[in-house]
Amino acid sequence: MARTKLYAGIYVALFVIATMQVAVEQTGLLEESYVLALGLITLLSVIKAVMVAGYFQHLVWEPRSLTYVMLLGFVGFLALTVAASYSIQ
């Protein structure tokens, strides 16, 4: 299985990215420029999630429709959260 190496590489990348997220906090970037740090941390989380879903859950090798099923749930979450939060802003 040639994929074992790929899985291992992704695992290492995930490990590093998780550490980077805390590093963003520990270096004080969160205090200096909150929005930038928040955006960076969120982006890193999304990258990790896409890597896990794409490779560990094999979504890249499945029909794209399965990805859309998952995105449907995610879009529902986004719509509700953004609409609710916006309504009280």
Added chain:
Amino acid sequence: MGAVILGISFLLIIYNLAKSLVSGDDAAANPWPYSTTAEWAVSSPPPMENFPGTPSYANGALEFLGSDEEPAMGTAAATDGGHATGHEEVHVDHASIWPFVIGLFSLVTVIGLSGLQLGSFPEGLEGLFYQATSVVGVVGLLGGISAMGYENFTAHEGGLGEAWPFEGVENTKMGMWVFLASDVVLFGAFIGAAIFLRVAYGWTQWNPVPHNPIPGLVNTYLLLTSSFSVILALVAAKKHSRKGVVASLVVTFMLGIGFLVNKGIEWLELYHEGIWLDDGVRESVYFLTTGLHMGHVIAGLLVTAYLIWRAWNGAYIDGNDEPLEYFGLYWHFVDIVWLFLFPLFYIV
């Protein structure tokens, strides 16, 4: 006054209903001589199978395909959406008492739990009533669900998972993904509520409940590693290595336990500092959302224990490794959820 008039009008309707019920002729199943739609083709009360075949309007009027005219298979197949082969003696069985029983005991459970206010049941006889009702309800509910599970039934073959647009996705896997999508919505509701409440509270005035992100980071490492070991279990299964499967699953199990222990220590510490679920909206959101996630980890560990037992007895290495893969889908999902919970509740 309006309410009285409305009430009287209802009495009139009830009188009418009762009068029609006890006297007068029985109405025919179809009072409309020129009706052409399918609902009037059903007698009252409806029989087990509503229609003698698949209703179709393809030739301009209602007809039932696949009923008596089996020789006319050529036309039936053409208008039947490609399911012409499914007509042999499939009698879908929907007469079961258990859904009703489950509904009944759900009500009993809810009545019992309604006594649970402010975190405890009331004192004395009243509390005893509510507690007993809760227990009876839950036991009945579990019994009803189990009985339904043991019931034999026939149903149409699904095949939905393997049809467009999910070609090549096996039915069970499709079900797993639909379940995960529903879980996205469940966690989405909790995370969305957390974000909404934080926006309402003032985003930057809201500090994470745990003081230190490092235990959370350790838990992230543990979950990521356990995700990786589930992948390795699947790889080992493809290599027909029983030892590899068992070892990878045991590692997954231990890492999951490690996650729970770490989480437990963190919660205990917060508890000793006097921070708990009911301290405020910030604390509630933290404990409930991470608690829901913890529940998912516990459920995953129960499944892992089962998989270990099966793998020990030699399962999954004979090419039937789907259970491993489908459990992996769930476990990776729990991992993904944590990847968002961790920054949201520990860092930002």
